[in-house]
Amino acid sequence: MAVLGPTLFAVLLWGALLGVAIVFVYELYAIADDAGWLEST
Amino acid sequence: MVSTAVTLGLTVAVLVGFTAVGLWYSRRTVGTVEDLITARNSTGTGRTTATLVASVMGVWILLAAPEAGASFGIAAVVGYAIGEALPMLAYSRVGPRIRDVIPNGHSLTEYAHARYGAAMYAFVLLVSGLYMFVFLAAELTGIAGALSLVAGVPQWQTAVLVGGFVLLYTSYGGLRASIFTDSIQALLVLPLLVVAFAGAIVSLGGAGTVHDGIMSANPTLLDPGFVPGLQFGLALSFAILGAELINQTWWQRIYAAEDGQTVERGFRNATIANGLIVFLAGLFGLVAAGSADIVTDVTSSAYNADIAFFVLLQTAFPEWIVLAVVLLALLLVMSSVDTLFNALSSIVTADLPRLLSDPDDRALKLGARLLTIVVAVSAIYVSLRARSVLRLFFLADLLGAAVAFPLLYGLYSRRLTGAGALVSSVAGLAVGLAYFPDFSGLLRSIPVLGDLLPAADPLYLTAFGGAFIVSTATTLVAARLFAGEYDHGDLTTEIQRLDEPATDGGEVRD
Numbered sequence: 001m002a003v004l005g006p007t008l009f010a011v012l013l014w015g016a017l018l019g020v021a022i023v024f025v026y027e028l029y030a031i032a033d034d035a036g037w038l039e040s041t
Numbered sequence: 042m043v044s045t046a047v048t049l050g051l052t053v054a055v056l057v058g059f060t061a062v063g064l065w066y067s068r069r070t071v072g073t074v075e076d077l078i079t080a081r082n083s084t085g086t087g088r089t090t091a092t093l094v095a096s097v098m099g100v101w102i103l104l105a106a107p108e109a110g111a112s113f114g115i116a117a118v119v120g121y122a123i124g125e126a127l128p129m130l131a132y133s134r135v136g137p138r139i140r141d142v143i144p145n146g147h148s149l150t151e152y153a154h155a156r157y158g159a160a161m162y163a164f165v166l167l168v169s170g171l172y173m174f175v176f177l178a179a180e181l182t183g184i185a186g187a188l189s190l191v192a193g194v195p196q197w198q199t200a201v202l203v204g205g206f207v208l209l210y211t212s213y214g215g216l217r218a219s220i221f222t223d224s225i226q227a228l229l230v231l232p233l234l235v236v237a238f239a240g241a242i243v244s245l246g247g248a249g250t251v252h253d254g255i256m257s258a259n260p261t262l263l264d265p266g267f268v269p270g271l272q273f274g275l276a277l278s279f280a281i282l283g284a285e286l287i288n289q290t291w292w293q294r295i296y297a298a299e300d301g302q303t304v305e306r307g308f309r310n311a312t313i314a315n316g317l318i319v320f321l322a323g324l325f326g327l328v329a330a331g332s333a334d335i336v337t338d339v340t341s342s343a344y345n346a347d348i349a350f351f352v353l354l355q356t357a358f359p360e361w362i363v364l365a366v367v368l369l370a371l372l373l374v375m376s377s378v379d380t381l382f383n384a385l386s387s388i389v390t391a392d393l394p395r396l397l398s399d400p401d402d403r404a405l406k407l408g409a410r411l412l413t414i415v416v417a418v419s420a421i422y423v424s425l426r427a428r429s430v431l432r433l434f435f436l437a438d439l440l441g442a443a444v445a446f447p448l449l450y451g452l453y454s455r456r457l458t459g460a461g462a463l464v465s466s467v468a469g470l471a472v473g474l475a476y477f478p479d480f481s482g483l484l485r486s487i488p489v490l491g492d493l494l495p496a497a498d499p500l501y502l503t504a505f506g507g508a509f510i511v512s513t514a515t516t517l518v519a520a521r522l523f524a525g526e527y528d529h530g531d532l533t534t535e536i537q538r539l540d541e542p543a544t545d546g547g548e549v550r551d
Binding site for chain 1: 084085086087088090091094115224227228231232234235238239242247248249251252253255256260261263264265266267310313314317318320321324328
């Protein structure tokens, strides 16, 4: 199988970083929701 | 190298901060022994996901995952990521079932005893305890080695400081303190991981430069079809799946979640999160191999793939990135170590009512805390003394791969007996050991048996895969052959809450 080219490698590397960043944003939202901080008054 | 004083100061500040938070939170929430080891129905989806991520993501993601990437390339990284994701996916289905059939449960060992009897219980206790203890000692060894490498901190100081401070809040606050601090640690670990890794890529000149470096060093690392990488990746998938399925950590969190739906959502979220984190960490093994002097020949005395990420860190990175990684490593270790202290203590605490004569809640709480202290002191001692603790990791994985399916299949099958589960586990273990490369000389020195054994598999695939597949197949055959008629309702009556020994039905929803 051919080796990964520079573009695909960059996509994987930055994509994984973006994925973890999205997990962080989701976690922030979900924990705030658990704590009741997102409930409208 | 960053200053030892700055690193030690940062370490102590982080440890003191989390210990204070853990103790403060526990003062309001810990009442009975149930709070210490189960924290029943207390976490929503967000906190459940956070604790599932923080608990398993230890400093190993900066050590073992990059090692796999640097040695075997992208194929092994994918296998590692799948291996970490699969147990979470499995528990998103098995978790709600566990709550259904054992609504008042605490540990996988009490389930093993009630479902299969004393022999399988002893086997599961040994395997699960060994896996978690090796994990724990390896975490302390890992952080001590990492801080020694990047900042010259004496290893005993790191191990004693981390183990001691985490023990303070875990012995007092138990699982509730662990889960609360996990939530904060997850919210710090995730952005730190992104910032430190993104900063590292930029410092190295961008993804294109990194790619060029890997192509110069070893282009097969970028080949998704590299056969040894695929074999090792698949081996890791079997190993991690088996080991995590017998990890008490998850059983505790299944009961800590608010209800069955929360368990399902939390584990599904963790499937994606843990897979992504390990994939990213593993990719940094490739980055290290292409940008630093990494030796991947295990027979060489200069072998350093096991610390590839930290070797990379020493190559002209700005001090702020190094300190960010030190902080990241500390948070990763704390979140795993508190989890494992509590999980190891809980598998024995849950059995105390059976072993002692009608202990009251005070005695059980004292027992849980004393056990936590024993676990912590032993782990610190072993991490400092036994340099070869990491070699035991694969053995613990092998045991997990052999016992996981027979153990969990009993949640669904009425026909599988204790003898059937035990025979299946032993059959899987025998096949796995036959191909297991570690201790291979010892096994092959046994008269007669040694000559009959096949060649050991240096990439572990036939060992881990063989153990898992043979134990699974034997379990399915045993469930058809043996005429067991187990009533799962017995699990509800036999396993009771520790703070309410009477058959009150508990307070489990869903």
